[in-house]
Amino acid sequence: MSGSTASSIAQACVRLSALGMASANGGNVSVRASKSRVLVTPTGMCLHEVTPGDLVTVNMSGRKLKGRGKPSIETQSHLAFYEERPDIRSVIHCHPPYALAWALARKAPPMKCFCEGYFLVDDVKLVRPYQTPVTQPAVVRKHAAKVNGFLLSNHGLLMAGAELRTALLRVETYELLCQSALQAERIGGAQQIEPRQLAWLRRLHDEHFPR
Numbered sequence: 001m002s003g004s005t006a007s008s009i010a011q012a013c014v015r016l017s018a019l020g021m022a023s024a025n026g027g028n029v030s031v032r033a034s035k036s037r038v039l040v041t042p043t044g045m046c047l048h049e050v051t052p053g054d055l056v057t058v059n060m061s062g063r064k065l066k067g068r069g070k071p072s073i074e075t076q077s078h079l080a081f082y083e084e085r086p087d088i089r090s091v092i093h094c095h096p097p098y099a100l101a102w103a104l105a106r107k108a109p110p111m112k113c114f115c116e117g118y119f120l121v122d123d124v125k126l127v128r129p130y131q132t133p134v135t136q137p138a139v140v141r142k143h144a145a146k147v148n149g150f151l152l153s154n155h156g157l158l159m160a161g162a163e164l165r166t167a168l169l170r171v172e173t174y175e176l177l178c179q180s181a182l183q184a185e186r187i188g189g190a191q192q193i194e195p196r197q198l199a200w201l202r203r204l205h206d207e208h209f210p211r
């Protein structure tokens with residue numbers, strides 16, 4: 001495991017915490033360091049406290065290989081993503097307040113209404129009913145081929161990316177969408193972008209930001 005990967009995870013934890021997306025000791029972050037090893041945050045620790053030395057290395061079964069603490073209780077949900085999607089290198093679970101508001105209401109925010117949101121988070125699936133950390137991996141395995149994230153009813157957000165930066169961008173963009181869509185409800189609701197425009201946006205995105 002390179003020190004730079006561990007440092008990047010610790011920085012991401014601090015950022016999620018600073019943005020109010022991982023209050024108290026909620027949230028966990030992982031990066032697939034190699035074919036057989038994943039670096040994940042320890043359970044029970046506040047993300048703003050996480051340093052590179054606190055990260056736990058596990059194998060693809062979730063067994064600890066290295067580290068002081070225990071791996072996050074939601075490690076198996078992360079591993080399910082890695083198992084199903086070799087292109088995924090990072091997974092973030094957190095409780096962003098506006099995404100959580102939609103999750104508590106068991107409703108997905110309106111999609112296809114925010115240009116940049118469409119690029120990044122059009123494929124986030126609302127999962128109902130409430131999934132415990134123990135049942136989440138099965139849900140991830142079932143849908144991971146088609147989506148890059150899950151809005152977990154009564155719980156929070158599970159987001160994946162080809163790299164840590166992408167997963168972070170998706171979390172931040174989805175939270176902005178959730179916040180703005182909620183505000184838009186007060187003035188008539190978010191309006192969908194027309195299908196032809198969406199097709200054009202998709203081509204533009206694929207041209208400039210290939211997956």
Ligand SMILES: [Zn+2]
Pocket residue numbers: 026027093094095155156
């Ligand atoms: Zn959680």
